[in-house]
Amino acid sequence: MTASSSSLTPRCLSSSPRSLGGESIMDTSEPLRKLLLKAVRDIADYQFGRDVGEKLFPESCRVQLSKRTGKPRYVYLGGDLLATIRYPDNLLALTLKGAERLREVLGEKAGRVIIREEAVEKLRKGMSPAASDLVFCSDGIRPGDEVVVEAENGRILAVGRAVVSAQTMREAGSGVIVKVRKACKT
Structure with a gap:
């Protein structure tokens, strides 16, 4: 079971997917930033287990939208890329920094x-x-x-x-x- 593409696209982006392409959610409105961060956290919860998303991606994380689709694509913490959202399955592909964070969060359960x-x-x-x-x-x-x-x-x-x-x-x-x-x- 994978999350569908439409379930990860906030309603405000579905009508105009290119309008925010390539922007960081830190540069967008606070409600939109929170919505996109929640979507990324939900993916992490689905993929790695309940309540992992919030620990893996704290409030200080930035989500960059795809220039082509306007959907969440990259997740950063500080200047470090933690994960990329793979399409079409909408799951996270971790970087080495993301793997370190996952191990910090899950320990032996990772x-x-x-x-x-x-x-x-x-x-x-x-x-x-x-x-x-x-x-x-x-x-x-x-x-x-x-x-x-x-x-x-x-x-x-x-x-x-x-x-x-x-x-x-x-x-x-x-x-x-x-x-x-x-x-x-x-």
Whole structure:
């Protein structure tokens, strides 16, 4: 079940989607800013669990609208990009900074995939982790879920989408388990 595109478009934007394109909600009216921030928080609640959105995206967050559609697209905290809203499924794609915040908010409950230290070099070369690299994964991970890839020492290495379920990650002897979107360089 995914949130529909129309459910995330505030009524005031649906009639003129290009009128606010590319603007930050900090530059728009306060009621609109709050409405858009609530929409982004609702997505986070749906994707990561109840009451996560408000903790992940505090009042000081800025939401930038898409220049093309006028819908919420980027979420910033200070100068850091935390997440991008993916279309057409309207879910959040976290950045490395967003993954750090998610881990602060959820702790051990975050969708975590921990890999062997020997596999860290493969990530640096742009490869995705395989089942043979797995040390631990959070229960409840489903294919398509946003996950945080960590080293055994707890350092965040990458963010991406799970290719298979947590159970399959544990049982498979080979094959890619996470499609990495962004990895740390160091």
